[in-house]
Amino acid sequence: MSSRDAVLGRIRAALTDVPAEEGPDDLPVPRGYRRGHTAPGQDLVALFAERVADYRATVTRTDPAGLPGAIAAALTAQGATRLAVPDGFPDGALPPGAWEWHREPLDVPALDALDGAVTLAAVGIAVTGTVVLDTGPGQGRRALTLVPDYHLCVVRAEQIVDDVPEALARLDPRLPLTFVSGPSATSDIELSRVEGVHGPRTLHVVLVEPADAADSTDQTDQTDPGPSEHP
Numbered sequence: 001m002s003s004r005d006a007v008l009g010r011i012r013a014a015l016t017d018v019p020a021e022e023g024p025d026d027l028p029v030p031r032g033y034r035r036g037h038t039a040p041g042q043d044l045v046a047l048f049a050e051r052v053a054d055y056r057a058t059v060t061r062t063d064p065a066g067l068p069g070a071i072a073a074a075l076t077a078q079g080a081t082r083l084a085v086p087d088g089f090p091d092g093a094l095p096p097g098a099w100e101w102h103r104e105p106l107d108v109p110a111l112d113a114l115d116g117a118v119t120l121a122a123v124g125i126a127v128t129g130t131v132v133l134d135t136g137p138g139q140g141r142r143a144l145t146l147v148p149d150y151h152l153c154v155v156r157a158e159q160i161v162d163d164v165p166e167a168l169a170r171l172d173p174r175l176p177l178t179f180v181s182g183p184s185a186t187s188d189i190e191l192s193r194v195e196g197v198h199g200p201r202t203l204h205v206v207l208v209e210p211a212d213a214a215d216s217t218d219q220t221d222q223t224d225p226g227p228s229e230h231p
Helices: 003-014 044-054 064-078 108-112 142-146 164-170 211-215
Strands: 058-062 082-084 100-102 116-120 123-125 130-133 150-156 178-180 202-208
Touching: 044 058, 044 202, 058 064, 064 116, 064 150, 064 202, 108 142, 116 142, 123 164, 130 150, 130 164, 142 178
Parallel strands: 058 202, 082 100, 082 116, 116 150, 150 202
Antiparallel strands: 123 130, 130 178
16 A cells, blocks of 8 residues: 555544535634734835845835836846747837847747746745746746746735735635745755755846835835844
């Protein structure tokens, strides 16, 4: 008997007293745990930007009109000219100029040869500084953001939620969800941090806020020189 058969056998044994007519929704699971960890009225956008920067990612805050310029500045600073862009990414957000925008289908060698990828996001989580992608419009499949060495992700202020429970309530669990907390990194070997192991070495989040909010914030890039202390 394989381990799989053993686990499934235990599950079947535990369910022997469940009536055949009972469905999964007949007995709701109690969820009385705390669903958020921010103070009432706390600025979720500012907290998200701070936590993303804590993960050694770069954050740029801008308004909708300034989005193409913010993307152009980020790509210029990175030296990235050949970028993957998923279907559904708004053409008006792409800056004019000598950029090469590569659309699907793209195989792994083609993705690996590019400088990076530019995508949208599904949700941003303030407490953990996490960007969530669900392969929706403007996000593309997982390979698009895991193979290239650079990922520029556009997050709108209204997509930012307090904590993980609120994020999960907005997401469809049937979709392939990717949770991104900073550049890909590992410290498995002698506790030495190595970036770019399982995904992009560099993450740049462009945070799009309403014009009046963006005008009151510093729109320069923010980077954190040290390792994250947040989950």
